[in-house]
Amino acid sequence: MAAIAHELDPNRRVNHFSRQMHAYDEWRQALLSTLSDTRQWLDQHKLSSAELDLRIYENCESLKSDKLTIAFAAEFSRGKSELINAIFFADYQRRLLPSDVGRTTMCTTELFYDHVLGSTYIQLLPIETRRQDLSIEEYTHNRDYWHIIDLDIDSPDQMADALQEVVKVKTVSIDEAKSLGLPIEDDCINNGTIEIPVWRHARISFPHPLLKQGLAILDTPGLNALGTEPELTVSMLPKAEAVLFVLAADTGVTRSDLEMWREHIAGYRKNGCDGLIAALNKIDTLWDEMKSPAQIAKAIASQRKATAHALGIDESRVLPVSAQKALLAKVKQDQALLEASQITELEDYLANKILPSKQRIVWQKIVNDTGSILDDVAGAKHTQINYLTSQQQQMHALSHKNTELSNQVAQKIQTTKENYHSCTTYSETSKTKLNHQAKLVRDTINLEAIDYTVARTRKEMSSALTTIGLRQQIGVFFDSVRDTMQVGANQSDQMVEDFEAVYKRMKKDYGFPDIKLKPLNMVKHRTHLDKLYLQGTQWRDSTDLTMTEQSLVIKKFFISMVSHVRGLFYNAREDIDKWTQESLRPITMHVDEMRQNMERHIEIFSKISDSRTSMRDKLSCLEEKQSAAEKMVDELLKLKTRLTEADPSVGS
Structure with missing residues (x-):
């Protein structure tokens, strides 16, 4: 398809997904500010405790480290790595991930930014670790097992050379490959030897703005890797907010594509239909200068429909794209080529479907945890207000020097004591019973x-x-x-x-x-x-x-x-x-x-005198305490409102 180069629309230079990720990061920062203010408010009013403070702190740390994980899965030569480069890293004016003809993703690769260390590096797990009984997740907690290469972000050549390490292979005997539990394909054997990946798993920390804002990318190899690393299917893919299954428009859904889809992708999604997308890549192979734009569009639509039918999903979740042309268009700032690549539809899907779903889950967790703390504190303050109101009513009655009322108040104090002691006994007995029941479950x-x-x-x-x-x-x-x-x-x-x-x-x-x-x-x-x-x-x-x-x-x-x-x-x-x-x-x-x-009640009425001035002073004291408690309730409500108004579904 011929396309005249035009400068990119300024609004598309930063794609919709990038803008939404930036907005998501700002939303998280605002939520962190609310949590920080809540923690400070509780401490200021001496309403905090070690448990409450720890709970809010954990929510803050969880929010800071939370990631939006998008996984890419495909058989070899489907253009998966090129698609990652086109969507996320085109602003570097070059390919961040190796993406040549043939097999480029040799081991599962995670891209993220390490906020804890704040450094840029590649961690590589040797293929020989497959002989051990540890999972990849367990290996991530010990850097001693990994080969680490520091990345120099000021040297594109050094980064490119370092990233080539991810695709390295070596030649071993058939017995060696079998001892590692790797598949042996007859057409890959050469004089009793076979090529295998040097590395089992790669983790790349890189300070790209999207990664720093919480994006994480999981780049998986083909069908054989998913079969030999069940942890990918059991744990890593289900944890992702979205899985992009990349296919090639020129081949359609092949037998190995379908096998990979059925055995490792379709059955293990946790976030419903929106989180599972088929990217029909390489639509540029259907471009034909001998055909009209309408004929080309019809051919792409036909392949899209056939792909949806083969995978058993709705056609709206099959998104045609040309990753290579999209990357080229972004680098050359060619608006016409960018539109022809159709990558904006895929970017918009991620921004409008996947990101809001993740945002909603994060918000719900924060509201459930911190919101419940605010509700509990507000409930205690309402109890205090009710007591203060009752005490003021009794004080007004006493101000008339009514002996009978004084006796009633004295009786009320005694009843309050008895009620408190009864409540204490019941609550302690109940907590013992409830803790015992919880222990049974834990055991x-x-x-x-x-x-x-x-x-x-x-x-x-x-x-x-x-x-x-x-x-x-x-x-x-x-x-x-x-x-x-x-x-x-x-x-x-x-x-x-x-x-x-x-x-x-x-x-x-x-x-x-x-x-x-x-x-x-x-x-x-x-x-x-x-x-x-x-x-x-x-x-x-x-x-x-x-x-x-x-x-x-x-x-x-x-x-x-x-x-x-x-x-x-x-x-x-x-x-x-x-x-x-x-x-x-x-x-x-x-x-x-x-x-x-109860203690305030006893203190006030045990020291009260017949003096009207003393009565007024005590009433004034009670009114001030009630006013302070009501102010606290209002402030708690404002903090809770800040949490609820952060609901990402409002206004969407």
């Missing part, structure tokens, strides 16, 4: 119990003499952990009922504010475990299990599945601990507020 999903099951399964699998025996042990393992999770879920349901009963009694007898108990979502852990079970079952029944050496089967299974199951139980236990602390906090705060109000 059920105890990591030590999971580790015992893992060790037992490993031993049984190692002694299994047949493939049938291996498959049986895989089934036994998942049956065991699913039963354990179900028991824990049943216990947690009972714990929630017990908490609800305590809240109801506290409200009825002790003026507990009308606070709704937050839901305890154990369903998500059970659902996730069921998905892992399905994956384990599919893998157990696959031909891959029959064809692979037994020791590699055990290693592959444990690295990809068991470590993920363990992480799932760890997260479930963390959720139980967090929910228990959050649910006990309003009870503790209410009892403490009752104690303070």
